Amino acid sequence: MFGDLKLTSDSPIYRQISHYIRDLIESGALRKGVRLPSTRELSHILKVSRNTVILAYQELQDDSLIENIHGQGAYVSAARAREGRKPVFDWPRRINDYGRKAWELNQTATAWQWRQGMIPFNSLAPDESIFEIEEIKRAFLNRIALEGEKLLNYGDAQGYRPLIEYLKHYLEDKGVDFQGKDLLITSGFTESFSLVMAALTNPGDRVICENPTHNLALDIMKLSGLQVNGVPMREDGIDPDELERALAQPGVKLGFIMPSYHNPTGLVMAPEKRLKVLELFGKYQVPLVEEGFNEELRHSGAHVSPLIALAGSGNGVVCLGSFSKILFPGIRIGWIGGDARLIAYLERIKFYRNIYTSLLDQAVLYEYLQNGRFQQYLKRAKKLYREKYEQALALARQYIPCRRVWGDGGLHLLIELDGIDARQLLADCCADGVLFTPGDIFYTDGSGAGSLRLSVSRVDRWEMEQGFAIIGEAIRRIKNGTGVSDDVGIHQNARPGQ
Amino acid sequence: MFGDLKLTSDSPIYRQISHYIRDLIESGALRKGVRLPSTRELSHILKVSRNTVILAYQELQDDSLIENIHGQGAYVSAARAREGRKPVFDWPRRINDYGRKAWELNQTATAWQWRQGMIPFNSLAPDESIFEIEEIKRAFLNRIALEGEKLLNYGDAQGYRPLIEYLKHYLEDKGVDFQGKDLLITSGFTESFSLVMAALTNPGDRVICENPTHNLALDIMKLSGLQVNGVPMREDGIDPDELERALAQPGVKLGFIMPSYHNPTGLVMAPEKRLKVLELFGKYQVPLVEEGFNEELRHSGAHVSPLIALAGSGNGVVCLGSFSKILFPGIRIGWIGGDARLIAYLERIKFYRNIYTSLLDQAVLYEYLQNGRFQQYLKRAKKLYREKYEQALALARQYIPCRRVWGDGGLHLLIELDGIDARQLLADCCADGVLFTPGDIFYTDGSGAGSLRLSVSRVDRWEMEQGFAIIGEAIRRIKNGTGVSDDVGIHQNARPGQ
Structure with missing residues (x-):
């Protein structure tokens, strides 16, 4: 900008400089509050003596175009700076249906x-009182000491490799067969769910879920323009007869089920019912999306197998997990486990939404989990x-x-x-x-x-x-x-x- | 699960227990590799003596249904566990057009x-060699000491308040008038751009950008089904005559411009051309999305004003920023500055995509920026x-x-x-x-x-x-x-x- 000034021998150099800057200010190209180069810098850029620049700035100051703030430099002052271009848009009118629907759904949920x-x-x-701040600090310091430069630079869309491997083992311990399956790191359940909906559904598609169901999932399904078919909950979970009726309808794209600590009822689906549900989805060849994030809270020592584990080497279940509800929601980490080809597609979609999830979060969580603190915390x-x-x-x-x-x-x-x-x-x-x-x-x-x-x-x-x-x-x-x-x-x- | 076992007086208790567990295993409800409760836990759950449970486990072990791993407990063994339900889906066939397009775009870009x-x-x-790892450590430790529990728990969709305020001041210093405007924290430029496209465009809409333009932005526009109208670049930036011809077409939804260190040409748009571009978008009442992330690299002491600053109190420019390219890409932080009502809509959409950006990242970046290290780093x-x-x-x-x-x-x-x-x-x-x-x-x-x-x-x-x-x-x-x-x-x- 300042380098563009071509000095001639027609008039004093300092005046050419002050006129040039005056033009920039009056045209709006240099706006109120912008800092000018220091006299030293400008003299260097223009290859003139510093005194020449001091004279030019003095003239601009005399005209109230710039002001000197002691110790900070010269700034374009309010007095004459032009009030830039001012088209005023009525933004709410320019928001599309999707944006308006997001607004309305959010209004209902947070009235x-x-x-x-x-x-x-x-x-x-x-409950924040059980957070292990000291352990998180230690995890951070360990990881940053080991590979700080790597963590601060670009990462992979699929996720931080050690965390992916840790979570695969963690799920294998729950009986999940990862042959032909893979895992994508996301920024939490909401992202996981929204990616799956983005990849598999089109507006107007029919999807099945429990009624009631997770409100955020419901909002995302509505936002995606889906026909949501809620199947009633009984005392022990979803009603299987009603589920079969729903599955028998034409054009069902997928189902969404929370087998453990269902939100909002807090119910845990019985083992036999899990098998029944799986059988029904298999019978109608409808893929099943499972939210499994709260199963870690089971009171007994063993856990009920997640649906994706019960499905064995079958690939019909997509499992969405996260430790947010029991660990640290401020660290935004979730995951999607499922068929490797599906995961590859989801990874591409995630790439175009936010490239990848914070490496720092992933690395801190990994370090915390792998040093064994997680089991004690749990x-x-x-x-x-x-x-x-x-x-x-x-x-x-x-x-x-x-x-x-x-x-x-x-x-x-x-x-x-x-x-x-x-x-x-x-x-x-x-x-x-x-x-x-x-x-x-x-x-x-x-x-x-x-x-x-x-x-x-x-x-x-x-x-x-x-x-x-x-x-x-x-x-x-x-x-x-x-x-x-x-x-x-x-x-x-x-x-x-x- | 184990609590569901109803003990009767018909047969020995240990046998009822072993049969119950055998049924769970053979039905697939307890899968290979799952850990059983310890004998102590199960005796507590069932209110029987621990010896009874030990007998039951011994019987299961004799039948190769479970195995004892020393010091770890009893696990369901491979031998008899049923191979769960196995529907096998051809996932690529179930991916929708959006998912397939994301795949294809990504293939072209990363061949x-x-x-x-x-x-x-x-x-x-x-260049990782200039990363200030020690300063990042210090920033982390400071913030976590000040408000660790808060940072590990839930945050706001709009972002971490101190970072929002810092960035507003930072942009005000560049001449941005925040009256009637607001700022949303995102997980980087890609998320910012993708949110703006999601809120403002519909498939088939016409959008204007420089030709060539940022490849990720171009992919996202294609993925959104937009008609992309590229305006040729000249030696000093976009061609204004061609730009006007493009703007004069019917149905132009918005324009996307990179005035500083345009990607891929590396050009910086001259101040006069910035005003011209702004005037043209104003004349045709088309909103302008500006990517301004590299302007911090300007070699001279002063900066060229971003378009959103030149627009003064007008609200026609939406500014997408990030320090990723010059600071730490592993910390996923970007922002959107613009009309406050637009920002409110974008916040709702972000909420349904990933709730909010990592609080830890936001807090570490804030602490690093506000302690003045950023200027020295820059x-x-x-x-x-x-x-x-x-x-x-x-x-x-x-x-x-x-x-x-x-x-x-x-x-x-x-x-x-x-x-x-x-x-x-x-x-x-x-x-x-x-x-x-x-x-x-x-x-x-x-x-x-x-x-x-x-x-x-x-x-x-x-x-x-x-x-x-x-x-x-x-x-x-x-x-x-x-x-x-x-x-x-x-x-x-x-x-x-x-």
Whole structure:
């Protein structure tokens, strides 16, 4: 820019310089607040004496075009800088249907606002008190010492090789047969799910899932323009007869199932049912996408096999995993395991979305996992969350009048209210400092207005008791307000007198 | 799973247990390699004596159904475990058009393979020797000490607040007026570009860019099904007359421009041309997406204003930035600056793709930037890359017979060959251990077969000289092979006698 100035012998050099800069400022090419080169730099660029540049800057300063900030240099000042070009666009009008749909889905899901001091039964974030910060530090320092330069430079779309290998072994230990299969590192479940939908579905396609189902997955399916066919949940998981009816329809592209700690019900699908589900998807030749991220929380020593393990050498199951819910959500790592050719396609799509997942995150997570801390952490996490879950169950029964409490454990309860709208209840509870997730966002068919999800991962016992009491109180107020007497509809898991 | 066993008084307890587990194994519900609960755990779960469980496990072991691995516990053994359900899918057939297009685009772009020891003129990765590993360590330790628990837990889709504020100030220092504008943190340029395309375009829409243009942006536009209208580049940037002709067509959705260190030509758009471009986009009311990531490499002390700064209080420019090319690509951080309402939409779309960008990356980058190391790093990086660029220019002129060398600086040169196909040349050079990027991938109209991009960020002077000599030699071989004499078509930037 300054190098473009051609000096002539027509007029004093310093004046040619100041005129050139004046033109740049007045044309808008140099804008308010921009720093000019130092006098030394400019004298070097133009090959003139520094004094000549000092004179030129002095003239610009006298004209209020630039100002000298002591110790920092010369800046273009406000006074005369031209107000650039100003086309003003009405952006919301230019957003396409996809963008508008994302907006609307997000509005529905977050129509409530967290304020400082609220009790957050809406949050699935892990309890920070069990984070092993010192171990994360150590993992970081180890990895950066071993291969810092590599980690700070470009990586592969598929992921950080040692982490891929670690996770494959981890899944092999759960019985997954990796012959002909492969694994892609992603930035968490949401990315995994969104990549799979992007590769396999077209707008208008029919997909099958549990009803209720993971709200984010549901939103992504809606955003992808899919016809979502929700199959009802029974006490022990998805209803197999209804599932078969759904699978028998023409044009079903895929199914999405959460066999362990289903969100939002908290149910764990029984082993026999897992086999049944797998058999049905196999019978109708429909691929099955499995979210398996919470199975690490199983209380007993052994685990129920994930569907992808039960499928053996078959390649019909795609498994989406992540440690976010139990480990560190701030470290954005998830994975997709499945047929190697599918994984190769997913890798290309990921490449065009964000090239690859943070190498630093991948390396820190790998180092943490492989030094054996994860197993110890898991023990503590299981103990903590089991205690919380049991407290929550007992307190819900004590304080919250309802029709049913769903769940086998995990991080949350699904409460089925008795004739009360959960959004109305939420409005009341918000005013009293309690947040929860209204159940409707999990339902594929617009139902669920009478249910709510209470996550307890982030709250302590005191908050749980306070919060549940407030919810119970609000329910009674609503009932009384509508003339429903206190003891109507309180049975099963709820205690009379509350 | 084990808790589901209902014990009766019909037969010995240990046998009921062993039969139950045998059924689980033979049905496939417990698969090969799965660890059983320890005898202590199972006795606790079933409320039986530990000896009973030991007997049951002994029986299973005798039947080769499980095996004891010393010190680790009992595992389901291979012998009898059932080979789960096996539907086998032909996955490539199930991939949709989008996935197939991603595959094909990627194939074209990466038809060559890097092998150990090759000279990588295809890589834009920064020179690792200038990475400040110690400073990154310090930044990490500082941030994790200050707010480790927060960083490991959930973050906001828009980004880590301190980094957003830092980047806003950084851009304000370049003259950007943030009134009515906002900033979204992304996982790098590719994500930024892909989000903007996702929010604003529909398949079939017309978009304008420079020809040649950034190959990844071009691929993403093709993947989005857009009609890409490339406007020719002149010696000083995009041709304004051709640009106006393109803008005057009906249905132009947006334009994409790289005003600084244009990829692949390395040109920097002159200040007057920037104003002209802005005026034209304003006149036709077409929004302009600007990639500005390399402007930090400007050799003079002052910078040319980015287009979004020149636009003043107008909101027609969306600016995509990143420090990846000059700082640490392994830390995946980019940003989108623009109209606040547009940013809000983009944030929702990002939310449904990966929730948010790694908090750890964001916090480490923020800490590194704000402690002032960035400015010092930048000085060293500028000096290093300027030297490399000048060496590259001199060596290219010395060794590579060609029609033209494009570029004003930065990290790469674009070489226009004289009647030689760059893919053929690449095949020859690959065999001799030299990689470069064939120019055709940057062109919107299938042209560019006679050009190649040489990136010099990652190579030293010795490699540069070796590599350029090999390329020159290969060119001469091809010419001789096709009967073209050595001195034909060598003019302008190339030296005679080469």
